[in-house]
Amino acid sequence: MEAHAGGATEASANEKMAEPTLLLPLCKPRVIGSSLPILAAPGDDVILPCHLDPPVDVRGLTVEWSKPDLKPDPSDRLSRVGYVHLYRDKREDPDMKIPSYVGRTALFTDDLKRGNISLKIVNVTHADDGRYRCFIPKLRSKANASIIRLVVDPNLLRTGTTEAPLRDRGLQTPDPEDGTDGKDGRSSPNIWILPVVVCSSLSLAAAAVVVGGYFLIRRHRKREVSQK
The missing domain is CATH 2.60.40.10 (Immunoglobulins)
Structure with missing residues (x-):
């Protein structure tokens, strides 16, 4: 019995030591x-x-x-x-x-x-x-x-x-669907800059293709004439 009591006391002491303590920062x-x-x-x-x-x-x-x-x-x-x-x-x-x-x-x-x-x-x-x-x-x-x-x-x-x-x-960032600048409802010119640039670029690219194709056709015809 004494050994058992002593073991219980020791176990309780160990449990207390194992309890977490609040550490200061x-x-x-x-x-x-x-x-x-x-x-x-x-x-x-x-x-x-x-x-x-x-x-x-x-x-x-x-x-x-x-x-x-x-x-x-x-x-x-x-x-x-x-x-x-x-x-x-x-x-x-x-x-x-x-x-x-x-x-x-x-x-x-x-x-x-x-x-x-x-x-x-x-x-x-x-x-x-x-x-x-x-x-x-x-x-x-x-x-x-x-x-x-x-x-x-x-x-x-x-x-x-x-x-x-x-x-x-x-x-505030304006709504891209309403075309206003968020201040007084007036249209913002910045909203139209990107579409204009894109359209201009596409137009130039299309013109370049047309002009390039025209000169290729003329060169091909000249070769045909010289071969005859």
Whole structure:
């Protein structure tokens, strides 16, 4: 019995040693946001992409989203500037939230463990236009913040939810079937360049065949006459 108990104890110790352990990343994590502006129309829902590379579980850390160009309220004696979104103590902290963003922002809480700290803003307005700063104060890295630019353009069509930079409508590739340039419905001369070049080339080739055939026939007739 003692040998059996000892064997069980040894087996349990071996099992504990075999359990996988969570290894910290060898390189320091960096906060990375979109380097291109996020374009949206008024009324759109947008996602400001931001994540940690390599991925780090940030559920126990503070995540701050703010507008760095926003000036403090002159009436505030402490010159405080509110947050667009503040995540602290594993939940949103609304105490310092900018009033215009109340009920309109959210983090993807299920993805915080994978280092996804992107911010969703619903029903954007022109007042939301500007730079946003994603910041993790206690991240052990110098690259603990990133700036993302949101452009709210009333000339854009509503797209629903935007989470990647959009191209200007004036730069869109025109439909090859409608013959327009995508700006104001006018025909684009570039669309007709290729057909004209092809037709011209075919015409020249046909003319060359006809002329070449004519001279071959004349040469053949001359040979016949000289042989007679």
